[in-house]
Amino acid sequence: MSSRALRQPLSLKLTSATFLTIWCVIAAFPIFWIAVMSFKTPVDAFDANALNVIFGPATLAKGNGLSVLAILLGLAVLWGTFKVASKTMPNMVRSYSKPGLQWLGWLVGCAAVAIGFLLVFFAILPMVLSVLNPVLGPLGQDVLGLTTEHYKTVWIDRGFSNNFQNSLLVTAGVVSVSLTVGTLAGYGLARSGSNLAFWILIIALVFRALPHSVLVAGYLPVFISSAEWLSPILGDNAPTLYGKPWAVIAVLVAINQPFTIWMLRSFFQNIPADLDEAARVDGCSHFQAFRRVIMPVMWPGVITTGLFSFLLGYNDFLVTSLLLDAQNQTMVPAIAGMFNRETTTTDQVVAVAAAVSITAPLFLLVMVFQRQIVSGLTAGAVKG
Amino acid sequence: MNFKTFAAFVGPSIFMMLLFIAFPLISVFSQSFYLTQPIYEIIEVETCTPGFITQTCVTEEQSIPKLDEHGDIIKVTKFVGLQSYRNVLELERAWDAITSGSWRAFQSIDFWKALRFTLTFTLITLPLNIGLGLAIALVINNASKAVRGPVIFISLLPFIITPVIGALSINWLFRGDGVLTAAMEWYTGRDIAMFAQAWTIELLMMVYRVWHVAPFAAIVLYAGLQTVNQDSLESALIDGATRWQRLRYVVIPHLMPLIVFISMIHLMDAYRVFEEIVGFSSQGHVISLQWLTYDFLVPDQAGNRSISRASASAMLTMIGIIVLLIAPLRRTWRDHKGGH
Known part of the structure; x- marks a missing residue:
C-alpha cells in the first residue's frame, strides 16, 4: 500500500508518541518506586519529597551509600551480564552441547551466568571499590543512599526463605501436575469433534468463571475433618x-484445569492432524502417536501454558491463605500479613523489601519469556 | 478417535475437575442449608468473693458448650432451611431501609454493600479497560518496530505482577504522605487523605484494576490490529474516509470479536474482585462479594468459621456469575449448533 497516503501529520505522531511514553511511565512507575523504596531507610522511603526518596539523604547520613564510580561500575557489570546472557551464553550452549542434551546445556549455561554474576557483583566489585573509592576523590564520594538491611531482615530474621520454599513447592507442583493432566486432555479435546468434547469445554468455561472463595467454602470443612472421614479407608494415619x-497443589491444579485445557486445545488444533494420521497409518496407537509425533512438536504451547500455570500458583492469595495454616504460608499471604500487622515505618519498609523480592522473579520471567507470554495471551483470542 | 481413547486422554482432567470443582459446589450447596453449632447447656455457677463480714455470693446462669468424654466440644449439625440465607441477606433490615428511603442504612448491611461495590466496580472498569487497551494497542501499532519490543515488555509488567503486591505497590504510593498524595496536595493546595473515605479508596481500586488488566486488552487488540485487511483500509481511504472514520468503520468492526472476548473475561474477573480489598486493606470501608465469603471463612477470635453463612453467600455470589454468563453461553451454543 502506498505509504504516502497513509502518512500521518506531525501532530498525530507527537500525540501518539507522548501517549506511549506516558503509558510506559504509568506502567513501570509503581514497580520501579517500590524497588527504590526498599533500599532506603524508613525516613527516606516514606518521604513526601520524591527526590529525597531517590537520593536518600537520611540513608546516606547513616553511612550507607554508593559513589558515582560504584554506580558506573555496577551498571557496567549489569550491562555485561545482560550481553553475556543474551548473546554469548546461547551461542556457547548451541555449539558445545550435544543434540538431545540441549536442555542440560541451557541449565548449565544459566547456572554459570548466575553464579558468575553473583560472584562479580557481590564479591569482586565491593573489593575493587574499596580500593578505588578513597583514591578518586569526588568521584569516590557517596552520593546515593542505599542500604540492603531490609532485605537481610526479611530473608534472615523474618524467615521469609521458609515462605519462599513453600511457594516454590506449591508452584512447581502446580505447574508439573497441571501440564501433565492438561496436555493429555487438551490433545484429546482438540482431536475429537464430538458433542461431548464441546460440552466439556463449555462446562470448563463455566468453572473458570467461579469465584475461588466459593470453591474454598466447599473444601474447608471437608479438609479440616478429613482425618475422620478418611479413617475408614486409610486407617489411623489418615491425614x-x-x-x-x-x-493445595491439587486444589490449584483443578482450579487451573479449565484454563489449561482451553489453551492447550487451541495450541494442539494448530498442529496439523495429518501428522498423527500419518503415524497411525504407520501402525502407531493413539498414545504412541501422541508420544512419538506430537510430543516433540508441542513444547512451545506447553511452555506458554506452563508460564500461566506458574503465575496462578505463584500469585495465588485466596486459596493458599485459607488452606494453609499461619506457620506454613506461601509468600503472598505472608507479605499481606506483614503489611496489615506491622505499624512502624521500619516494618513497612521490610514489607516493601519482601514485595520487591517476590516481584523480581516475575520480572526475569517476562524478560526471558516475553514472546511466549504474548503468544499465550493472543492464542485463545485471535484464533477464536 | 473412539470414545475409549478419548476418555483415557481426558479422564484425569475430568476427574480433577469433578473432584475439586463440581463436588465442592454440591457440598457448598448442601452446607448452606445446614448449621453446625456446639450444644450449649445452661448451668448455675455460684461465685463467691470474700466480703467484710460474710462472703458475697452471686449465682448466675452461664451457657457453656457441652463437652464429650474426651473433653471436645460436642457439635450438632441440623437442617435450618433458608436461615443462613436470611442471615446473609438480612431482608427485613434491607426492606426497612428501602421503605424509609435511607441509602446509608441499606449500605450498612454487609451483603448489599458488597453487592453494590462489586457491580459498580465491574461496570465502571469495563469501558475504561477496553478504552485504554485499545488506545495502547493503537499507539504501539503506530510506533516504530524498534521500540515495540521494549514497550510490550514494560506493558507486561503490570499484568504479570502478583495482584496483591500490585495493589500494595499503588497503596504505598498514596499511603499517608506518599509521593503521589504529596504531589496532589502540592498541586491542589489542599490536604488530601486517600484512605479516609470510601470513594477515594474505590477510585484507587479501579485505577489499580485498569492498570493491571489494560495490558492484556492491549496485547490482544494489538495482535488483532496486525490482521486488519489492508485492502478495505485502502478502499476506505479512496472513498475519502477520514482517519477517525477508518478507525470507527473499518478497524473497530474488525476487532469486535476480540472486544467481546476481552469484555467477557473482564466481567468474569472483575466480578471476582478480591485482591484489591486485601492490598488496600479497605475492609473497613469497602468490601466485595468474594471478600464477604472469605471473611466468613476466616476463623474469628474464638476460632470458629461460619461455614454455613459462607456457603450461603457463596451461593448468592454464584447467581451473579450465572446471570453474567447466560448471554455468552447462549451465543456459543447457537454457534455450535449452526456449525453442525
Whole structure:
C-alpha cells in the first residue's frame, strides 16, 4: 500500500508518541518506586519529597551509600551480564552441547551466568571499590543512599526463605501436575469433534468463571475433618488435608484445569492432524502417536501454558491463605500479613523489601519469556 | 478417535475437575442449608468473693458448650432451611431501609454493600479497560518496530505482577504522605487523605484494576490490529474516509470479536474482585462479594468459621456469575449448533 497516503501529520505522531511514553511511565512507575523504596531507610522511603526518596539523604547520613564510580561500575557489570546472557551464553550452549542434551546445556549455561554474576557483583566489585573509592576523590564520594538491611531482615530474621520454599513447592507442583493432566486432555479435546468434547469445554468455561472463595467454602470443612472421614479407608494415619501443601497443589491444579485445557486445545488444533494420521497409518496407537509425533512438536504451547500455570500458583492469595495454616504460608499471604500487622515505618519498609523480592522473579520471567507470554495471551483470542 | 481413547486422554482432567470443582459446589450447596453449632447447656455457677463480714455470693446462669468424654466440644449439625440465607441477606433490615428511603442504612448491611461495590466496580472498569487497551494497542501499532519490543515488555509488567503486591505497590504510593498524595496536595493546595473515605479508596481500586488488566486488552487488540485487511483500509481511504472514520468503520468492526472476548473475561474477573480489598486493606470501608465469603471463612477470635453463612453467600455470589454468563453461553451454543 502506498505509504504516502497513509502518512500521518506531525501532530498525530507527537500525540501518539507522548501517549506511549506516558503509558510506559504509568506502567513501570509503581514497580520501579517500590524497588527504590526498599533500599532506603524508613525516613527516606516514606518521604513526601520524591527526590529525597531517590537520593536518600537520611540513608546516606547513616553511612550507607554508593559513589558515582560504584554506580558506573555496577551498571557496567549489569550491562555485561545482560550481553553475556543474551548473546554469548546461547551461542556457547548451541555449539558445545550435544543434540538431545540441549536442555542440560541451557541449565548449565544459566547456572554459570548466575553464579558468575553473583560472584562479580557481590564479591569482586565491593573489593575493587574499596580500593578505588578513597583514591578518586569526588568521584569516590557517596552520593546515593542505599542500604540492603531490609532485605537481610526479611530473608534472615523474618524467615521469609521458609515462605519462599513453600511457594516454590506449591508452584512447581502446580505447574508439573497441571501440564501433565492438561496436555493429555487438551490433545484429546482438540482431536475429537464430538458433542461431548464441546460440552466439556463449555462446562470448563463455566468453572473458570467461579469465584475461588466459593470453591474454598466447599473444601474447608471437608479438609479440616478429613482425618475422620478418611479413617475408614486409610486407617489411623489418615491425614488432615488442611495445611498440607500437596492438598493445595491439587486444589490449584483443578482450579487451573479449565484454563489449561482451553489453551492447550487451541495450541494442539494448530498442529496439523495429518501428522498423527500419518503415524497411525504407520501402525502407531493413539498414545504412541501422541508420544512419538506430537510430543516433540508441542513444547512451545506447553511452555506458554506452563508460564500461566506458574503465575496462578505463584500469585495465588485466596486459596493458599485459607488452606494453609499461619506457620506454613506461601509468600503472598505472608507479605499481606506483614503489611496489615506491622505499624512502624521500619516494618513497612521490610514489607516493601519482601514485595520487591517476590516481584523480581516475575520480572526475569517476562524478560526471558516475553514472546511466549504474548503468544499465550493472543492464542485463545485471535484464533477464536 | 473412539470414545475409549478419548476418555483415557481426558479422564484425569475430568476427574480433577469433578473432584475439586463440581463436588465442592454440591457440598457448598448442601452446607448452606445446614448449621453446625456446639450444644450449649445452661448451668448455675455460684461465685463467691470474700466480703467484710460474710462472703458475697452471686449465682448466675452461664451457657457453656457441652463437652464429650474426651473433653471436645460436642457439635450438632441440623437442617435450618433458608436461615443462613436470611442471615446473609438480612431482608427485613434491607426492606426497612428501602421503605424509609435511607441509602446509608441499606449500605450498612454487609451483603448489599458488597453487592453494590462489586457491580459498580465491574461496570465502571469495563469501558475504561477496553478504552485504554485499545488506545495502547493503537499507539504501539503506530510506533516504530524498534521500540515495540521494549514497550510490550514494560506493558507486561503490570499484568504479570502478583495482584496483591500490585495493589500494595499503588497503596504505598498514596499511603499517608506518599509521593503521589504529596504531589496532589502540592498541586491542589489542599490536604488530601486517600484512605479516609470510601470513594477515594474505590477510585484507587479501579485505577489499580485498569492498570493491571489494560495490558492484556492491549496485547490482544494489538495482535488483532496486525490482521486488519489492508485492502478495505485502502478502499476506505479512496472513498475519502477520514482517519477517525477508518478507525470507527473499518478497524473497530474488525476487532469486535476480540472486544467481546476481552469484555467477557473482564466481567468474569472483575466480578471476582478480591485482591484489591486485601492490598488496600479497605475492609473497613469497602468490601466485595468474594471478600464477604472469605471473611466468613476466616476463623474469628474464638476460632470458629461460619461455614454455613459462607456457603450461603457463596451461593448468592454464584447467581451473579450465572446471570453474567447466560448471554455468552447462549451465543456459543447457537454457534455450535449452526456449525453442525
